[in-house]
Amino acid sequence: MADLQPVDLRSDTVTKPTAGMRAAIAAAEVGDDVFGEDPTVNELHRRAASLLGKEAALFVPSGTMANLLAFVSQSRPGDTVILHADSHPFNYESGGLGMVAGVLTKTLPGAHGILEPERVRAAVVRNEDHHYSHTTLVGIENTTNRGGGAFYPLRIVEEIAAIARENGMRLHCDGARLFNAVVASGTSAAGYARHCDTVSFCFSKGLGAPAGSVLVGDRATIDRAHRYRKMLGGGMRQAGVLAAAALYALDHHIExxxxxxxxxxxxxxxxxxxxxxxxxxxxxxxxxxxxxxxxxxxxxxxxxxxxxxxxxxxxxxxxxxxxxxxxxxxxxxxxxxxxxxxxxx
Ligand SMILES: Cc1ncc(COP(=O)(O)O)c(C=O)c1O
Structure with a gap:
């Protein structure tokens, strides 16, 4: 038993880069990404945006930062954000929503971590009465972590998106494991993303890269997120070594x-x-x-x-x-x- 490799099922974040991924990392062309000069990061931005059918993308160190940037870029302090009670940002992101984004959270129940459109509709407050905080954002998680890896049926995403639109709200998808949802559901990443204003996904989970996530959306939102990334210390210099691993993962680790x-x-x-x-x-x-x-x-x-x-x-x-x-x-x-x-x- 002693000479057997451990079987580590604690998380899909424990993967080590494969030989092919390490070769891609070693061969990466790099530059200073805070100056916007890392060609591999720039290529990753193009690939991620195009894969999800969005205008722009931003490479960030972690899924936690991608979510936080989505929240701060699409809400104002004092606003309310709707999330599932089991969602990762509410449970496991150190209270960044409160401390950094300064938003209130309204958490809703729902089987397997999936939000129910009618509960979302009932939770929205768009009231000119000054007593109330405005609900400006809904966050979904696809797949759900605490919900056992459940994926959203596209119809539910469409319904939640319609409620968000009717109420002038934004919809963010925490797609830390978006490609698990894509592979299991048969819905493409762009098919899901079409209904969301922003989507984040992680390279460091099932996709097997050592670090990094991306946030995609329209250019104005991603520009704001870029400023907040800098503010939070997430600007990385020769990040092309990580972006090369992410590009390799997109090419080899989805199917x-x-x-x-x-x-x-x-x-x-x-x-x-x-x-x-x-x-x-x-x-x-x-x-x-x-x-x-x-x-x-x-x-x-x-x-x-x-x-x-x-x-x-x-x-x-x-x-x-x-x-x-x-x-x-x-x-x-x-x-x-x-x-x-x-x-x-
Ligand atoms: C659903 C979900 N969102 C976000 C994150 C945060 O990712 P990171 O650990 O890269 O900050 C995780 C991490 O496990 C997650 O499961």
Missing amino acids: RLAEDHLRARRFRQALEGIPQIGFPLPSPTNIVFLEVPDALACVGHCADCGVFMLPVSSTRVRAVFHLDIDDAGVDRAIAAVRDAAIAIR
Whole structure:
């Protein structure tokens, strides 16, 4: 066991650059991107904007910064932003919405992290009465992280976009795992983006790059985001080394996400029927949540077998499938969880 590679299912952010990606990084032409002179970053901006059918794109260090820039660029302090109660910006981005964007958040329930259009409509406040904060932005997450990797049906995005438009509001899509949604749903990235004012997506998750996300939208919004990126310290100099990894990921790592989805399904199916293990959410993409009697005991037992998963509550464990997990890794993960189920019963 000791000489086996760990099977790290804690997150799809743990991937290491492949040999091909490392070669692309080594060969990258670079310049000072704060002067707008990095040719590889500029190429990435063109590619990302064109892939999503938008005017402009901005490369940023993280998904958190991409979301924050979307919020600060499309709202004013004191405005209200509608988000799902399970959304990443509300739960896991250190309160940047409050501290940096200065907005109020109205969080809504909805199965699997998906916002329900009628609840969104009911939550909007566009009232000239000075008592009220204006609702200026809706944020959706596609796929949903805490919702088990669920993807938005296009029809729901269209309906939420129509509500946003009727009320003079903006729609932002946190597409940290947008391409998992694209591959699972058959809806193109541009098909989703058409209904959104801004979309962010991450290169550092299923796409397998070491860092970086992008925010796309109309030119005026992305210009504002560019100013805020500078303000927040997100201007990177020879960022072409990272942009080269991102371009490589766009060329080589999108279609293969289907393999991660298949492996997630195989893992789940192999464990269904074990009495100590429940599945609180569907797993349509690369994320599987397990419900167990004792999450720490389960995770600890699996870690002893070289299989790493993330406890997300006292009874819930997350396993995420990605580029660095092959079929043998899935087999080891299944065996480890089966063993743990016997041990913790
Ligand atoms: C849905 C979602 N949005 C945003 C982020 C933030 O990305 P980053 O870790 O690059 O800041 C994550 C990270 O896991 C995420 O899952």
